[in-house]
Amino acid sequence: ALCAVDDFDFFYFVQQWPGSYCDSRHSCCYPKTGKPAADFGIHGLWPNYKDGSYQSKCNPDHVFDKSEISDLISSLEKSWPTLSCPSNDGLKFWEHEWEKHGTCSESELDQHDYFEAGLKLKEKTNLLQALKNAGIEPNDKFYRLESIKEAIKQAVGHEPGIECNVDPSGHKQLSEVYLCVDTSGMEIIECPILPKGSRCASNIQFPKF
Ligand code: 5GP
Numbered sequence: 001a002l003c004a005v006d007d008f009d010f011f012y013f014v015q016q017w018p019g020s021y022c023d024s025r026h027s028c029c030y031p032k033t034g035k036p037a038a039d040f041g042i043h044g045l046w047p048n049y050k051d052g053s054y055q056s057k058c059n060p061d062h063v064f065d066k067s068e069i070s071d072l073i074s075s076l077e078k079s080w081p082t083l084s085c086p087s088n089d090g091l092k093f094w095e096h097e098w099e100k101h102g103t104c105s106e107s108e109l110d111q112h113d114y115f116e117a118g119l120k121l122k123e124k125t126n127l128l129q130a131l132k133n134a135g136i137e138p139n140d141k142f143y144r145l146e147s148i149k150e151a152i153k154q155a156v157g158h159e160p161g162i163e164c165n166v167d168p169s170g171h172k173q174l175s176e177v178y179l180c181v182d183t184s185g186m187e188i189i190e191c192p193i194l195p196k197g198s199r200c201a202s203n204i205q206f207p208k209f
């Protein structure tokens with residue numbers, strides 16, 4: 001067949017901590033719209049299989065079309081900000097996420113619904129508040145990985161996956177939070193398989209941003 005069948009078992013909804021992205025060796029640039037809020041930002045909504053494998057770039061013909069999401073741009077700038085360099089307006093990041101991942105779930109979500117689903121999931125899972133409620137704040141301190149997972153599980157109802165990065169002085173930091181979502185892109189579910197989180201340690205830093 002020309003294209004792989006557009007099926008998948010669930011989504012990973014991945015949010016990134018900007019302070020960690022900026023501390024890691026690739027450094028960061030603020031988007032043209034200014035420094036993002038000190039909050040988790042969306043990285044992506046990634047169709048996945050239960051065995052941990054996934055497809056990507058499923059439909060090279062369905063290129064990103066900015067005009068389909070004109071009503072969402074200001075929300076995307078706030079909740080799905082880009083931190084890559086050089087500084088840009090975010091369209092390149094959204095285009096990348098759509099073409100790499102979104103085209104593999106087109107049977108469920110068209111381009112507009114894909115980005116809207118990400119925005120709604122972010123609103124639904126207020127990660128920063130969940131952590132603050134447990135006394136875990138972005139203040140450069142180290143926290144137990146288990147406490148971070150537990151605080152998110154309490155708030156969201158399901159165990160998250162946590163990924164870490166390493167800053168230039170070798171500190172392992174809270175980098176990304178993975179939650180699992182059903183194929184409609186609406187409901188958070190228990191993860192069929194959690195990411196390995198192999199760069200984390202039992203205590204990780206939650207850096208300032
Ligand atoms: P990294 O190697 O930094 O963890 O991931 C690089 C890229 O590979 C991610 O931005 C994402 O596009 C893709 N990726 C990594 N892990 C997964 C996964 O478990 N599922 C899916 N669907 N994509 C992934």
Ligand code: 5GP
Nearest residue numbers: 016021043044081082083084093096097100
């Ligand atoms: P992935 O392939 O892991 O889904 O997405 C990572 C790609 O998006 C990289 O090519 C990266 O340069 C680009 N990108 C642009 N802005 C960001 C950002 O704020 N965070 C991350 N993780 N990647 C970004």
